[in-house]
Amino acid sequence: MTRSRVFGIRAAAAVAALALVGGGVYFAQSSSAANPAAEPAATGSTVSAAATDSKDRIKFGKKYQGVATSYAADGSGACNFKPGGSMMIAALNAPDYQGALMCGAYVKVTGPGGKSIRVKIVDRCPSGTGTSGCRVNQLDLSRQAMNKLAPGQGKINVTWRLVSPKLKGPVQYVYEKGSTKWWCGVQVRNHRNPIRTVEFKTAGGWHKVARRDYNFFESKNGKGCGNTIRITDVKGNRLVDKGIKISTKVQKGKKQLPAV
Incomplete structure (x- = not known):
């Protein structure tokens, strides 16, 4: 059976409010960002059962x-x-x-x-x-x-x-085209297990970014863009990667997720 499907990639752009203060210009960020989570466990750690696949349609072992x-x-x-x-x-x-x-x-x-x-x-x-x-x-x-x-x-x-197959090399990251420090989207690649969440490190802790149905995780106000990234898979396994810059080029993490 031959079928053709066309899926568009949303062309997103950061929208920031400009304000003049004492002759200077600054970008005012949205106040609707989610509250940052607590500090992370160590790289390669596992979180509690709350982050597992109990409510997913597709599960390991079934x-x-x-x-x-x-x-x-x-x-x-x-x-x-x-x-x-x-x-x-x-x-x-x-x-x-x-x-x-x-x-x-x-x-x-x-x-x-x-x-x-x-x-x-x-x-x-x-x-x-x-x-x-x-x-x-x-x-x-x-x-x-x-x-x-x-x-x-x-x-x-x-x-x-x-x-959960053995893959060559660590997980990979790529930022969405048009990403800046005011708005960004990141995609995770080369991961052996499905990815549950992506979080960006900020001065106040971890900021969870929203997943879109076209497979990018987006920070609408740029919070944490171009900083340390933490990913959690459907079984609660976590990886933390530092120095992932805003770039449409593929960047490698340090490790691969563990086998399930």
């Missing part, structure tokens, strides 16, 4: 049964990863996509004959019951992935589950 279809994937899509790289990728139905929580996650897919493949989630498949939509528990595999799992097939019954 098997899902559905169908798999295929489409002409190129690596891009709703998760806003760049085209190219490995084509062992897939789009996930909208409910299981969970507002981009599953972007960059890995799932093991098993076909009717028992053969299995591993794919990375890079896109969201539109909801629907026709040939152009996906139901709950449905995966839309790249043609390359489908060919490895079931050559010559367009739609098959599958089971699949979330996995």
